[in-house]
Amino acid sequence: MPPKPKKQPRARKPHANVTRIPEIIARLDDAYGIPEWRPHRDPLSELVLTILSQNTSDSNSGRACVRLLEAFPTWDAVMEAPLAELIAAIQPGGLAPTKAPRIRAVLRDIKGRRGDFDLAFLAELPLDEARAWLGSLHGVGPKTVACVLLFALGRPAMPVDTHVFRVAQRLALIPMRAGNAAMTAEKAHALLEAAVPPDGYYAFHIGLIKHGRRTCTAQRPSCDACVLRDLCPSVGKVAGNRTVRESVKHVDG
Numbered sequence: 001m002p003p004k005p006k007k008q009p010r011a012r013k014p015h016a017n018v019t020r021i022p023e024i025i026a027r028l029d030d031a032y033g034i035p036e037w038r039p040h041r042d043p044l045s046e047l048v049l050t051i052l053s054q055n056t057s058d059s060n061s062g063r064a065c066v067r068l069l070e071a072f073p074t075w076d077a078v079m080e081a082p083l084a085e086l087i088a089a090i091q092p093g094g095l096a097p098t099k100a101p102r103i104r105a106v107l108r109d110i111k112g113r114r115g116d117f118d119l120a121f122l123a124e125l126p127l128d129e130a131r132a133w134l135g136s137l138h139g140v141g142p143k144t145v146a147c148v149l150l151f152a153l154g155r156p157a158m159p160v161d162t163h164v165f166r167v168a169q170r171l172a173l174i175p176m177r178a179g180n181a182a183m184t185a186e187k188a189h190a191l192l193e194a195a196v197p198p199d200g201y202y203a204f205h206i207g208l209i210k211h212g213r214r215t216c217t218a219q220r221p222s223c224d225a226c227v228l229r230d231l232c233p234s235v236g237k238v239a240g241n242r243t244v245r246e247s248v249k250h251v252d253g
């Protein structure tokens with residue numbers, strides 16, 4: 001008797017949910033309010049703040065930024081500051097010994113190429129060129145590039161931080177793997193930019209961050225209270241997801 005044919009694993013469709021992105025954005029808008037884009041700050045301040053925000057909270061990076069500008073009132077002064085003083089100034093943002101030389105190198109790079117620190121010219125460059133210019137700066141990755149383009153210049157770019165990455169994976173908007181390697185937030189930028197309509201980048205980014213902080217938390221997401229539960233293939237499957245009763249307690253503090 002011939003051997004029974006092996007059951008083939010079902011083909012995975014990691015992007016099956018991208019067609020639901022407009023609905024996901026609409027529900028997050030309803031749940032958390034429609035985010036309205038306003039220019040946050042000038043492009044260089046946005047760039048430095050994004051470097052400061054790596055691996056820390058918004059409040060810590062904000063404090064580090066305020067202290068930096070109090071200690072060194074011009075970008076020239078930051079660029080020329082002794083490293084030890086720079087590290088001391090940005091200490092509240094964490095990883096100061098890594099971030100201080102990175103900030104100084106970026107400033108030197110910009111001044112060397114442009115002669116000043118004005119990045120307003122990026123608003124006029126074709127998007128790909130603006131992206132490439134920023135991405136060629138020392139130590140500047142896709143998230144920082146996208147933050148400067150979107151927040152400071154209002155250009156269509158999608159920053160993927162830890163919340164956006166986690167929630168997008170749980171919603172099956174991006175795959176868990178990239179070929180034989182693990183999917184990363186860096187690699188997810190291009191995938192999400194291709195999947196989300198450009199005029200929805202800002203709402204999608206802000207909505208997923210709010211959702212990731214309040215409901216789809218890294219540990220114990222509140223699936224029972226989630227406005228996306230009927231759209232989400234991970235509902236109830238993440239280890240330790242909260243019951244409705246626990247979710248209410250969690251929100252109430």
Ligand code: SF4
Pocket residue numbers: 167170171215216217221222223224226227228229232233234235236238241
């Ligand atoms: S159903 Fe659960 S896993 Fe899915 S988005 Fe909502 S909280 Fe996250």
